[in-house]
Amino acid sequence: MNLQRNYLTFTDEVREALADKRPIVALETTIVTHGMPYPQNVETARLVEETIRTAGATPATIGVYKGAIHVGMSVDELEWLAEQTGVIKASRRDLPAALSLGQTASTTVAATMMAARLAGVRTFVTGGIGGVHRGAERTMDISADLTELAHTDVIVVCAGAKAILDIGLTLEVLETLGVPVLGYQTARFPAFYTRDSGYLAPTPVDSAEQVADIARVKWDLGWQGGVLVGNPIPAEHELDESSIREAIRQALAAADEQGVSGKDVTPFLLSALERETAGQSLAANIRLIEHNAKVGAEIAKAYQLKEA
Ligand code: PSU
Ligand code: MN
Numbered sequence: 001m002n003l004q005r006n007y008l009t010f011t012d013e014v015r016e017a018l019a020d021k022r023p024i025v026a027l028e029t030t031i032v033t034h035g036m037p038y039p040q041n042v043e044t045a046r047l048v049e050e051t052i053r054t055a056g057a058t059p060a061t062i063g064v065y066k067g068a069i070h071v072g073m074s075v076d077e078l079e080w081l082a083e084q085t086g087v088i089k090a091s092r093r094d095l096p097a098a099l100s101l102g103q104t105a106s107t108t109v110a111a112t113m114m115a116a117r118l119a120g121v122r123t124f125v126t127g128g129i130g131g132v133h134r135g136a137e138r139t140m141d142i143s144a145d146l147t148e149l150a151h152t153d154v155i156v157v158c159a160g161a162k163a164i165l166d167i168g169l170t171l172e173v174l175e176t177l178g179v180p181v182l183g184y185q186t187a188r189f190p191a192f193y194t195r196d197s198g199y200l201a202p203t204p205v206d207s208a209e210q211v212a213d214i215a216r217v218k219w220d221l222g223w224q225g226g227v228l229v230g231n232p233i234p235a236e237h238e239l240d241e242s243s244i245r246e247a248i249r250q251a252l253a254a255a256d257e258q259g260v261s262g263k264d265v266t267p268f269l270l271s272a273l274e275r276e277t278a279g280q281s282l283a284a285n286i287r288l289i290e291h292n293a294k295v296g297a298e299i300a301k302a303y304q305l306k307e308a
Contacts, residue, residue, distance in 0.1 A: 011072030131170030
């Protein structure tokens with residue numbers, strides 16, 4: 001089996017960084033196709049890539065194009081993907097068919113972790129991970145992102161689980177799955193649009209070096225799985241907690257009324273929230289992912305030093 005020839009396609013930038021053992025940060029594409037409207041989606045994707053380059057690491061935006069996993073995307077590919085409607089949102093279960101049938105798909109946190117690991121990339125930056133949905137005791141809607149964190153050896157930097165989820169239950173499941181959950185320079189687990197979910201961060205850390213070392217120890221010992229880093233949105237961009245809570249309530253009610261289910265739930269809630277907050281949630285989303293990119297680049301650099 002030749003992974004690189006058969007399944008993975010690299011941009012020159014990523015191929016060279018891999019060959020030179022330089023720090024690389026993986027990025028997902030579901031946030032582009034299902035998480036933000038056009039053109040903010042492509043503008044944010046480019047901003048995040050540039051932020052990572054400025055910080056001294058190489059961005060690798062990941063998605064599936066005509067049956068091949070792309071690790072790194074050209075400006076044109078990203079623009080094309082951002083403009084499409086109806087692109088498949090691929091999580092772990094969807095990848096075999098996407099590759100086999102020659103489909104084009106964006107990758108969720110779970111699928112991007114899988115691709116990053118195959119490519120040899122250990123650090124991954126996103127906005128928010130999927131998790132346990134409110135009412136999951138009825139719907140059993142628990143994101144495959146959580147089980148992926150249990151299995152796949154990648155550091156995932158996020159601003160917490162989205163506030164549309166049940167954050168307490170999400171933290172419980174992460175504990176059961178044995179996933180280290182770190183609070184980056186905070187004692188509180190962040191809630192995406194706000195800095196404090198009301199839950200403690202299980203393991204507060206001070207620095208990128210500490211994050212990298214925790215991951216290195218885990219993998220040195222052969223203890224499979226990811227490391228989750230909760231990096232709070234900068235205080236100046238945080239949304240007002242009571243108004244976001246009300247907007248979430250409205251969005252959840254609309255989803256319930258319209259019978260939205262399965263993989264459509266997260267995209268539906270995100271766009272409903274954007275309408276409810278008159279775009280404030282989108283602005284916060286952009287700022288927090290930019291901040292995650294800065295921190296993720298530092299973590300990738302620190303991890304690379306430990307590997308060298
Ligand atoms: N968080 C965001 N925007 C997003 C997502 C999360 O702020 O677009 C996407 C991520 O790709 C995540 C996915 O992996 O939603 C989770 O979907 P689900 O709940 O269907 O597993
Ligand atoms: Mn789901």
